[in-house]
Amino acid sequence: MKNLFYMLACVSVIFLSACSSQNKKEKDDAQALMQDSLKAAGPQRMQVSDIKATFKYQGKEYQSSVLRRPDESLPIVKNEQGEKFVDNRITLRLTCGGKQIVDKVFTKESFTSLVDAKFMQYAILEGLVYDQTTPQGIIYAASVCYPQSDLYVPIRLTITSDGKISMAREEFMEDYQPDSVD
Incomplete structure (x- = not known):
């Protein structure tokens, strides 16, 4: 028991x-x-990315690194639905033969002369990528966009062999062909 x-x-x-x-x-x-x-x-963030490219320009080999990181120190962007987004900081490094040509950090504020202030208020810096080389220089494409949407402003950066950067707003994508009217 x-x-x-x-x-x-x-x-x-x-x-x-x-x-x-x-x-x-x-x-x-x-x-x-x-x-x-x-x-x-909490605020939404894009993923960190580090894109490397090697290309030839004027007979010399160049190495490019584009590092995108969400940056909590930048102002938070809020869309019309009240969703919050962390903006990005992008570092562009361009070297040739071990020599630093460009080492520049971009935020969306880097493009205020090219993007409307009202658009900029609700936008983030989405990306920066190597595009091509032309006789004018090394071309990169940047975009400032409304987060998680198709609305963006395309920007063209042209970098000369001595590291000078010029920027212009692209109105149309190169592949865009408007319908011809007869």
């Missing part, structure tokens, strides 16, 4: 421990879910 009582007591303790462990696990899971939803409610 004592053995039966002892055995029932042990089973009860194990059962109660399992129940309290289950409750603790459920509480931990609920707490983790709450933390995830709090993070999701």
Whole structure:
């Protein structure tokens, strides 16, 4: 009888421990879910990217690195739905034969002379990519856009062999061919 009582007591303790462990696990899971939803409610960020390219210009080999990072120190951008976005900071490094040609950091503010102030208020710096070389210089394409939309302002950066940068707003993409009217 004592053995039966002892055995029932042990089973009860194990059962109660399992129940309290289950409750603790459920509480931990609920707490983790709450933390995830709090993070999701915070500002959205683009992924960090580091794009490297090697190309020839005027008979010399150039190496390009474009590093995009979300930057919490920049003002948060809010869209019309109230969603918040972290803006980006992009570093362009261009070298030739081990010599630094360009080492410049861009934010969307770098393009204020080319982009309307009202558009800029709701936009982020989305990207900067190597495009091509031309007799005028090394061409990069930049875009300032409304987050998570197709609305953007394309910008063309031209870099000379001595590192001078000029910028112009692109009105149409090169591949764009408007319908001809007869």
